Amino acid sequence: EDQVTQSPEALRLQEGESSSLNCSYTVSGLRGLFWYRQDPGKGPEFLFTLYSAGEEKEKERLKATLTKKESFLHITAPKPEDSATYLCAVQAYYGGSQGNLIFGKGTKLSVKP
Amino acid sequence: GAGVSQTPSNKVTEKGKYVELRCDPISGHTALYWYRQSLGQGPEFLIYFQGTGAADDSGLPNDRFFAVRPEGSVSTLKIQRTERGDSAVYLCASSLLPADTQYFGPGTRLTVL
Numbered sequence: 512e513d514q515v516t517q518s519p520e521a522l523r524l525q526e527g528e529s530s531s532l533n534c535s536y537t538v539s540g541l542r543g544l545f546w547y548r549q550d551p552g553k554g555p556e557f558l559f560t561l562y563s564a565g566e567e568k569e570k571e572r573l574k575a576t577l578t579k580k581e582s583f584l585h586i587t588a589p590k591p592e593d594s595a596t597y598l599c600a601v602q603a604y605y606g607g608s609q610g611n612l613i614f615g616k617g618t619k620l621s622v623k624p
Numbered sequence: 625g626a627g628v629s630q631t632p633s634n635k636v637t638e639k640g641k642y643v644e645l646r647c648d649p650i651s652g653h654t655a656l657y658w659y660r661q662s663l664g665q666g667p668e669f670l671i672y673f674q675g676t677g678a679a680d681d682s683g684l685p686n687d688r689f690f691a692v693r694p695e696g697s698v699s700t701l702k703i704q705r706t707e708r709g710d711s712a713v714y715l716c717a718s719s720l721l722p723a724d725t726q727y728f729g730p731g732t733r734l735t736v737l
Contacts, residue, residue, distance in 0.1 A: 515666075542723055554628075554715055554728035555667070598666055602723060610723035611657060611680065614666030 513538045517599050517615035524622050527588050532618045534599030535581040542604035544582050545612060546575050549596045558584075558597075589622045596620070626650070628729035630716050636735045637706055645701040645732045649718030656699050657726060658691060659715040667715050673699060674722055706736045 518533045536544065543562050547555035559568040561577040568575045572593065574585040584597055596619045600612035629648040637643050649656050655674055659667035669683040673693045681691070688706075693699040703710055713733050717726040 545725070547728075552730075554717075554730045557725055557727060560725055600666070604723075610655065610719070610726075611669040611672055611683070612659075612667070612726060614668070616664065616666050 513601065513603050513613050515599055515601055515613055515615035517597075517618050519618060520616065521619045522621070524586075524589055524620070526590055526622055526624050529585070529587045529589070531586070532584040532597055532599075532620070533581060534584070534615055536599075536601045537580075538601050538603045538613070540604040542602040542610070544577055545600045545602065546582070546584055547598040547600065549598055549617070555598055586620070589620075591622045591624050594620055594622045628716055628718055628727055630714075630729040630732050632732060633730065634733045634735075636737065638737050639706060639708060641706050641736075643703050643706060643734065645703075645714050645734070647699045647701070647716030647718075647729060649697065649699070649716070650720075650727060651697075653718035653720050653727075654696070655719045655722045655724070655726075656693060657717045657719075658699070658701050659717065661713045661715055661731070663712075670701070672722075679722075703734075706734075708736045710734060711736045 515536045546558040549555045559575040564579045576583045596617040598617045600614040631646045658670040661667045672680040676696045688704045691701045713731040715731045717728045719726045
């Protein structure tokens with residue numbers, strides 16, 4: 512069964528304190544791994560897509576990496592505005608897949624000034 | 625350009641009533657997805673449309689749930705005989721092509737009393 516597990520469930524950081532969020536997955540054929548940010552009361556906002564092991568993507572203070580079993584979202588020198596829930600999702604390839612995403616439960620990040 | 629929009633933003637109904645939730649995808653996007661998100665959980669797939677047809681409805685929990693996309697653009701999720709367990713945020717997402725990056729709307733918060 513395709514599955515996504517995110518850890519930790521919650522993470523509290525001081526402003527400027529770098530850290531990483533983990534997303535481990537099991538899927539029968541990975542088409543893509545997606546990271547989204549979700550603020551309270553809003554829909555998920557797209558951050559990154561990773562397709563193959565070894566791939567890395569960066570955007571401002573965020574950097575996503577991918578291995579064959581997990582992905583990391585590295586946050587460098589975070590600011591309070593980075594506080595949000597970060598969702599990881601996988602898209603499986605079944606040869607003509609419909610493309611639906613399988614999400615983890617998310618990591619709730621709080622950055623204190 | 626305009627993103628995915630969903631109406632209403634909030635819907636409160638009584639147990640046993642019928643509700644309709646609307647999704648306007650990004651213009652030109654052929655694929656449309658519905659997800660449901662309960663508190664503290666990641667979004668869960670409900671149904672996927674490619675054009676006007678439901679290509680995959682394997683995530684619909686039971687036959688009280690139904691969705692349509694008659695002209696290949698706007699979609700409506702319909703829930704009959706609502707139950708308290710249907711209370712959740714219903715998210716809509718669209719992508720240019722199947723398996724492309726999905727962009728989410730703000731969601732409709734459904735509360736069944």
